[in-house]
Amino acid sequence: MTFQRRTILGGFAAMAALQAAGACAKPGRKLRVGVIGGGLIGASVAAQLAKAGAEVIVFEKTRPAAGATEKSVAWINPVVNDAHYMKLRLESMDAWLDDDRTLGMKAIWGGSISWAYANKKDSLQTKATLLEATDDPPVYLTGEGITKASPGVFPGDEVKLAFQTAKDGHVDPVFATQRYLAAAKRFGAEVLYPCEVTAIKVVGGAVAGVTTTKGDFELDHLVSVTGTDTPRIMALMDRKLELAHKPGLVVHTTPRPVTTKLVYEASSILEFKQYADGRYLTSFTSGPPNLPQHTEILKHQMAYPDAALQQFHGDMLIARTAEYMPAIAEAKATRVLLGFRPYPLDNKPIAGPVPGIKGAYVLVTHSGITLAPILGRYAAQEIMTGVEAPILAPYRPARYITA
The missing domain is CATH 3.50.50.60 (FAD/NAD(P)-binding domain)
Structure with a gap:
């Protein structure tokens, strides 16, 4: 197919x-x-x-x-584990290109790199296998290959599967x-x-x-x-x-020198990217982690209960992302957004x-x-x-x- x-x-x-x-x-x-x-x-x-x-x-x-x-990573991609759904997403990527040209969306078309550690390898492989049947097949990478393809990104020695795509994009939503x-x-x-x-x-x-x-x-x-x-x-x-209850956590940062156009997905833990003006965006893929201070957030939709938790989230997410992309450590959080995903x-x-x-x-x-x-x-x-x-x-x- x-x-x-x-x-x-x-x-x-x-x-x-x-x-x-x-x-x-x-x-x-x-x-x-x-x-x-x-x-x-x-x-x-x-x-x-x-x-x-x-x-x-x-x-x-x-x-x-x-x-x-506004609380989205805004990654335009076909990567799912269902062939029919991937086809729909590929059609929409074509439509994105049309709308970007016609309406001036200022999308950044730099591709993406995804990697998985042991517990997420099988899931990522399913997606990669489906991508092999598209006009943007995955280019498989090692952990070292990720750094070679994208200097400044260091996924560590435990990478079990990784690939790069060429046609993914991202926008300011x-x-x-x-x-x-x-x-x-x-x-x-x-x-x-x-x-x-x-x-x-x-x-x-x-x-x-x-x-x-x-x-x-x-x-x-x-x-x-x-x-x-x-x-x-x-x-x-x-x-x-x-609908399912799915909290999301996104942090925007101060600008830093631009080093990448790609979107990165780290083993279903983090997704992060950099805008053309140097701002970083980073997000916990599965929302705020299961910590005592997140008990109510993980139960129902709500605003931030206090500024201290908001600041904690910003600092925590930047520090966590810096483990993979050290350059983000020099940035400061400007917006820390707690959102809730529309999730069938x-x-x-x-x-x-x-x-x-x-x-x-x-x-x-x-x-x-x-x-x-x-x-x-x-x-x-x-x-x-x-x-x-x-x-x-x-x-x-x-x-x-x-x-």
Whole structure:
């Protein structure tokens, strides 16, 4: 099996088919679509729908990119242990290249290096084997080879498996969100924030509108792209959806001399990178470690309980990353972000119509950065034309939500 890249339907250079889909709206006016959530995926959806000719309103509860988006490592990559899911991610990487060229996302395309110690070797090998069938096969490395390929990175002598890719990238997710929203506005979309959706009007089994903190709005379609708030939005339509609780911890630093364009993944322990302006970003892959001071964080969503714990996290994560990349030790934490990941129970995207409610559509995924461009395209296609995207078949909400 070989994964082939292809041109993606719905790119900003190829939207004629969707623009012609205005017949889906009521006679005499455009299709009115509300997008709940102003993170990266919601912004992508809004841009694609507005470009396709819909009348779009984005309802953002606090501010754009304020949720999981700004707390992401923002690594654009295909690396998963499922072939079909990898194919979807590869399509989205093509879409990223399109949007980067068209919208000026300022993505950094430097590739990545991943390595594993003994307890994570098998998992990483599964991913590497799938990558061998793509147009960016892994280049296998030793521990010493990592340092040779990326001077200044020292993974140690216990590396059991490592590989480098060439086509991965990374972005500033807040900036990318702003670029999508700017594109949406150019095509007539309205972005409202702070604006919380407090009720959803369903008439005859179909979406009719929403009540928000800025008033009532009549709608033909409604797209929920609300991350960890998705269960609440689904409950407003009398639908139940459970997500896993997955805290995330990300630290941004002061700038240092730029030494790399790559993203690094250290045995499912850390992910780290450096921006073009010299800032580092580093993150615990599995969130805050299981320590007594993290008891409440590991149970439920919450803000930082105190500044001392926030400072502890910043110092701890920089020190831990410096074990692999010593240069980061000279940087200081500027932002220490505690976030909570939108995490479906099977760690695969949820994408498609809400069962039993005409005009309702939901998107929620842990891989929102990688998938934002392609989910925006396919959501716009399905809403504007009614034509299903076959590649989304395994990810439909019906596997969790019943009508």
